[in-house]
Each structure stands twice: as structure tokens, then as C-alpha cells.
Amino acid sequence: MTVRVSGALSEFVASNVGPDGAFENISEYVRDLIRRDKERAEQVAFERLKAELQMAFSAPESAYKPLTAAEVIARNRG
Template identity: 75%
Template sequence: MSRSMTLNVRVSGALGEFVARNVGNDGAYENVSEYVRDLIRRDRERAEAEGFERLKAELTAAFAAPESAYQPLDAETIIARNARN
């Protein structure tokens, strides 16, 4: 589902000057909206990358465990365990 949202943000002082340098003819962005959308996309990518890194670390630790640590489980046991969580 795509959802549109309007944001009003007041930025002043050093932050406002920084934004102004990055927008317009001399900046990397045509307008402030484009700049903010890019910042949000980058933050979303960062959050997704952090989640992937956490998952990768958990899988690495799980696969590093000795085979004797593994135990056979049937589907009913897994479903019951997941229902408790």
C-alpha cells in the first residue's frame, strides 16, 4: 500500500545552512523535498542492512555450533514452540 504524507520541518542555524548548501544550483539536490526523500531512503537502507547483519550473525553462530548441539524436531514441536512465542 502506497501512502503519501506531508511533512513540515523547520531547520535553522547550522543545520539550515547545511541543507541550503546541498539544495539548488550549487547543491546535489534540486529541492529540499528531494533531499529529505533521499535521506529517508538511505536511512531505510541502513536499517535493512543492520537487520540483515544481525540475521547473518545469528546464522553464523548457529551454524558454528557443534553437530551434537543440534536436535531433531518434528513439525508439531516447532508449531507448538512458535505458538508460545
């Protein structure tokens, strides 16, 4: 995989790599950025699921009705 950066981005990367930076090399820095982005995406998905579950559990009992597995499958297909 090849990534090219120039100008201010290149200078910023250089300031974070090497003896004075937080990372020994650029690859280590990029891997860390990807891991953090993955964690952020997972957190967003978790928060979305959590909000859906909170909404479902806060619904009144009268909002629920029994369904068979076939009815759930049919509803999800449509």
C-alpha cells in the same frame, strides 16, 4: 508532511540544495536521506541475521536435535 529546521541545520540543508548543491530541492534531499536511512536499517537487520546464521551453522552437530513442527511452534510461543 512538514519539517522545520533552523540555524546550523538550515544552513547545511541550504548548502546542499540549489545550483551549487547536490539536490535540486529540499524534498529531493529529504527523500534521499530517508532512502539512505532505510538502506542502513535493512543492512543492520541483514547483518544481525547473518550473525545468527553463522552462529547456528558453527555449532557442533551434537547441538542439533530433531523437532516436530508442533514442538517448534510451542517453543516459539513460550
